[in-house]
Amino acid sequence: MHLNLALPVPDPSLSHLAETRPKYLQTWLERLPVANLHESAQALLLSLAAQNRQAIADDSRQKLLELYRITVHTLTGAVKLQISDAALPLTEKQHQLATLARELLIELANGYKIVLQASSGRLLSFRGKPDQTQTMQRILSANSRLLTLCYEGYADVPTGLWSEIHQIYRYAVHQNVQDDIITDTPPASVSQLYRLCLLIATADPYRLTLGEVSKVLDLLRLYGDIAQTQPLTTPVQTNGLFLISPDKDQPPLPLFRYTGSTDPARDYLFNTLELARRLHQLFNLLKSGKSAAQLGLPGYADEATYQGLLQRLIRNWGHEPTRHFNRRGGSDDEAELCTGIRAIHGFLLAAHPTPDNTQQGTLDPDEISISTISALGRNHRTDTIATHWIVTNDSASGLALHKRNSTSVNLKVGEVVAVRSHQLPLWNIGVVRWLRNSPADQIEFGLQMLSPNPQPVWIRNAVGRIRTNQPALLLPANPILQLPQQLLVPRGVYVPDMPLELSAATNSSILPGKVLEHTHNFDLFEFQKIS
Known part of the structure; x- marks a missing residue:
């Protein structure tokens, strides 16, 4: 099998930036100011990229890459921790760090690809097979980290990455080394790393909330080997089956969704049903x-x-x-958006003030309003504002919206938002279900609608962890859809079977019923009045 990998173009003019003596490189790497992530990542990237563009003996290049690899993993892991819980859009510093981390992993993979491409062209090599196995494992290790970093930042996967992931795996199968164990770094084999890439891509990663990619990876390290590739045969069912077309630059696609032609000689299936x-x-x-x-x-x-x-x-x-409702193409309709329970609550109160708003809104002086807190001080609040977005898709159950150059929004998967437009004149409550940050100056997200015409209320749990009055949203009953009234509260207020004090036009005690959704941001549940 012939390899056709994308390699960097040689550039001898950068030779002064490349340290090719292992002893001196080791010393330089140990002295990098890792406390300054940006400076260290930038210096490391310049050095590694320069080395990848020089003519170096394969054995020497492999030794140098092994030294770089540990530091690259350490720095990109530190960057990952900094951005893994960051809302979109990323700050300028976070965006620069994320970009540097991705480029470092790309250059690390490039170095090993140079070694693999050169060794694959030799007819005889007394050490060829073991060296190639480790080199392939290193390439897929860098690519799996790059893939994870993209998904955690809701960024697009680089062009060509999936094509090379498939190609490396197929080459390992051709050499019959896909299951050989490289003991120093788990996942330990090419097949395990390939399966990890396939599984994280089929986990619908742009719908995962902040921090959940890492939790999925932890789960896959325990159970990922259960999923397997298999030949392309005529399946009796499509549940849990994904089509892999290795000649295409794309992740596995759900088989039920695929409508094109297939090639049984090259395409294969990925089975996740077990x-x-x-x-x-x-x-x-x-x-x-x-x-x-x-x-x-x-x-x-x-x-x-x-x-x-x-x-x-x-x-x-x-x-x-x-899918219960088909999506329609975007109308370029403009929509207003307000983010977070507290901000929505304040916005609705401001739009429809009542005489007792001041009294009901008296909060603990140390309480921080997450959505509206000002950088000027803990207790200084700003006016809640709505941001404007373009609707790109809509259906009866949801919307897809996008916006460029937005610095006035704080979005996460699982965040509660209120939206209204010409087609939705009343404020409607929805939940962000997926996010994309691509290109870097654009945010696109999908919104699942919950209810129109929410009502701002105050809720209090006298014996819970949070005992002060908290803003909440009352979602009216919908007889047409046979939905009872529901309550949307910040996380920490709801306790199962524990009465709550609800304050709106009048005060009443309620008992929570069926929990409809429980997330890191909110609890949504049905309830009944008890007094």
Whole structure:
């Protein structure tokens, strides 16, 4: 099999930036000011990129790359921690760091690709096979980290990345080394790394909330080997099957969604159905009261939100999604957007003031309004404003919107927003379900609609963790859709079977009922009045 990898163009003029003596490179790497991520990443990128554009013996290049690899992994891991919980848009500093981290991983993979391309052209090599196995593992390791970094930042995957991921795996299969273990770095084989890339891509990563990509990766390290590639045959069902076209620069596509022609000689399937079944068993055990420790899971698996993540992964890997309403093309209609329960609550109160707003809105003086806090001080509040977006797609159940050069918005997957437009004249409550930050100056997101005409109310849990009055949104009942009235509250207010004090036009006590959604940002539940 002939390799056709994208390699950097040689540039001898950069030789003064490349340190090709392993001893001196090691000393330089150890002295990098890692506390200053930006400076260290920039210096490392210049040096590694310069080396990749010089003529160096393959053995020497491999030794130098092994030294670079550890530092690149350390720096990109530190950058990942800084941006993994950042809302969009990223600040200028965060954007620069994310870009540097991605370029570092690209250059690290480039170095190993140069070695692999050269060795693949030799007819005989007394060390060729072991060296090639490790080199392929290193390329896919860098590419899997790059893929994860893109998904965690809701950024587009670089052009050509998927094509090369498929190509490296196919070359390893051709050499029959795809399962050979490289013991120094888990995942330890080419096939394990390839499977990891496929699984994180099929987990619908742009719909994952902040921090969930890492949780999915932790889960895949335990159960990822259950998913397997298989030949392209005529399946009796399409649930849990994804089509891989290795000649195309794209991730696996759900088989039920694919309408083009296939090539049985080259295309193959990725089967995640058994993985979905295993996760369903795990979900049932957690739901029955088993602890994360008993199941060999990280401590955060005891949180209620983890069960929600498992349910979404089970749907992605085991069921065909059902769309209840077809989407229509964008009308370029402009929509107003207000983000966060507190901001929406303040906006609605300002639009429809009532005589007792001042009294009901008296909050603890140390309370911070996350959506409206000013950089000038803890207790200085700014006026809530609505931002303007362009509608690119709409249906009865949701919208897709985009905006360029936006610095006045703070978006996360799972965030509550209020939206209105010419087609939706009343304020409607929705939840951000997916995000894309591409190109870097544009944000695009998908919104699932919950209810129109929300009402601002105050809620209090006298014995809960948060005992002061908190802003909440009352979603009216919808007889047409047979939906009862619901309450949307900040996370931390709701406690199962614990009465709450609801203040609107009058005060009343309510008892929470069925929980409809429980996230890191909010709780949505049905309720009944008890007095």
